[in-house]
Amino acid sequence: MRRTAAGLAATVLVLLTACTGGSPDPDPTASTGPTQQATADAGPEAVVAEATYLSLPVEVEVAPVRVKDDVALLQVEYRLGADAPAGSTFSAGQVLKTTTGPVGPNGVRLVDLGTGEVFLPGTDAAGQPAVTRDYVQATPGTPATSEGLYQAPAGETVAVLFPYLGLVREVPVVRLDAGEDLPVTAQDLGREGELTYAGAPMDAFTVAFDDSSSTRVTQEEVTVSLASDVLFGVDQADLTPQAQAVVDSAATEIAAKAAEGSVQVIGHTDDVASPEYNQDLSVRRAQAVVDRLAPVLGAAYAVTAEGRGESEPAVPGTTPEARAANRRVEIRFTAVTPGTSVEIGTGAALPEPTGPVASGSSAVEVAGVTGFAVRATQVERVGPFLVGSLEVERTGTGTGQPTGLFGDFVQGRATARGLSAFSMGGGAHNATLLGTASRYYPLDYVRPPSAVPGPDVRAVVADEWIVAPMAPGDTVTATVLWPDPGGDTVTLDVPERFRLTDVPVTSP
Known part of the structure; x- marks a missing residue:
């Protein structure tokens, strides 16, 4: 990752523009006015993320998150780079949606790395998210902007986790004065009535070898x-x-x-x-x-x-x-330090790999899902967490989807963890780190009842639906957050898929 904004973090991201079939049409009541008019106030700068989707250069600009009372406004502008081919399009409303949600960036989450919390978009009485309900299409010379309302984070900065795009950290949080209002309302986003805003603490899960x-x-x-x-x-x-x-x-x-x-x-x-x-x-x-x-x-x-x-x-x-x-x-x-890493084990030996092995930043071919390779481009220590960026490349012939690349329904104690079927089928739920005596799974959380009807369902703090149609040579990036097992290097293991050893751990 390369920081490009003075005094702020800008994360190098990989954007996916493939569309998900069967997506509903945009909400016809959504207002485009705020999207066209909203700009960041003078003060803290936006965080600009340089990105590449396949060969398409893209910039993502995350404006300072503005807070009024307990509500936060997230605004993101998407631009194609100067070298983008004529006729190319980046559809953020398709890329950033949840698996079953409406068109719009409703899969974008706020992550407070200081308090260890995740925030989903606010929802109305029908469970519909308060985000821009549009395809949000950026084309050469014409940017596109999305907006969303969330529960306000507690810190002075917040991270933004995008599906496929990665984690953009250190986005400033600006708290408005008593006489100021957010420039975007729920009604502007097509939502009526009272919204429910909710966050969830991130939990750690480990299993002895x-x-x-x-x-x-x-x-x-x-x-x-x-x-x-x-x-x-x-x-x-x-x-x-x-x-x-x-x-x-x-x-x-x-x-x-x-x-x-x-x-x-x-x-x-x-x-x-x-x-x-x-x-x-x-x-x-x-x-x-x-x-x-x-x-x-x-x-x-x-x-x-x-x-x-x-x-x-x-x-x-x-x-x-x-x-x-x-x-x-x-x-x-009760732990002395809330959220501390706890590892129980009897000194059992490190499990033998059950798939191909590579080390450091080298790529490894994936077993079980043929025609794909994975390499760790970065694992960074951020407070008590590790943030991993995993590049997936299509090495096979023809177009293919990396579904199940990080495990499937019967792997990784997915059922016992209460993960959703989509996370188990297409997410990075089983991308684990090998500690001294235990396997560290990606951080997860209980999704707020407003986001998921019925029994509690857990979600991973990682990409949850990696199914991009990829042509030979195409790459996408999966992001995973783990509890920190310590050490200057880590071993990343996906049982029956691949293992990456001696991956360096960097610091901001």
């Missing part, structure tokens, strides 16, 4: 899930020797990361036996973990045991895989 445990870190607490099939024999509540090592590893990490106070140990079972039997078994298994854990932690921690039987399955279903995931003992505690 030997699958003995998984860990979810939220802003409120840390939950370590120990696999009962590793801890105990069938219908037993005595820790196996391997289980003792797993619990000891958890105790060491808890002692280092937990705030003094309550540590809850909760047993869970599958639904095979009777509810009464399962409840009793879950209590006995939780107590066995407490008996091993409490002496290591000491008097500063109040360690309690509780059983919940089959009442709280981790995943739905009665398949052997679902039932195995539901047989677990959870350890819950």
Whole structure:
């Protein structure tokens, strides 16, 4: 990435202009007036991002995000570079939409790297996003602008995560005075009535190399899930020797990361036996973990045991895989530092690669999705996070889509994580980093109810739908945010697809 604006960040991006089939027409009530007239006020400068889509030069200019009360206005201008071929078009309204959403840049998210939050566009009572409802087409000499209303971030700057385009950081946040109003209203964007604005904290998810445990870190607490099939024999509540090592590893990490106070140990079972039997078994298994854990932690921690039987399955279903995931003992505690990385493992060896391998910035051919290569153009440390830019190139003959390039529905514990079907089918959900003892998955969050009707569904803080039709030699870029496992280099692993070793980690 090359910074080009004085005192501000400008991220080199790759833009995708392919259209998604079956997209609805633009909202006929959307106003184009604000798009044509809105300009950044004097003061902080816009962040300009130089970009290339295939051979098409594009500039993206993100204006300072203006805030009134709790509402933020995002304005982005798209321009084609001087060398753009005559007749070329960049349709931001097609490129930046969500998979099932209307035409318009409703897939653009604000990311507050200081507070660890993600913000989606505000929505009306019908769940329709408050963004420009238009194709937003930039052509040579004619720029196009999109606007959107979001919940206001807390910091002085904010990052903007675009589908396919990347993460543009350090966009200034300007808070308007009492007598000032935002130049764009919900009505200008075709939305009526009261809008709902929501944000969500980013969570971390890791899995031990030997699958003995998984860990979810939220802003409120840390939950370590120990696999009962590793801890105990069938219908037993005595820790196996391997289980003792797993619990000891958890105790060491808890002692280092937990705030003094309550540590809850909760047993869970599958639904095979009777509810009464399962409840009793879950209590006995939780107590066995407490008996091993409490002496290591000491008097500063109040360690309690509780059983919940089959009442709280981790995943739905009665398949052997679902039932195995539901047989677990959870350890819950509050971290000293909210959102801190927690890694539980027993010293298992680094897993062997299950796909082709390359190192550093070299490209690697992808297994399972033929005719594509991937290389890490940059992995940058930003606060407690790593931001990765992964270039995907079409190396095969003919036009092809990189669907499933970063894993599919049955990989990466996608179902257990509660990810959407689209993320699992076309997103970078399984682009993991290999730590000391665990696999670090991309950051994720529970999508606000206003954005997703029905049960909670998680989304990854990464590209979620990478399906661009690509001709030979074409490239697109996928962006992924991870918790930081530490170190000067990282190993990026997508099981059954590829591995990149010794990728340098840079700092801003």
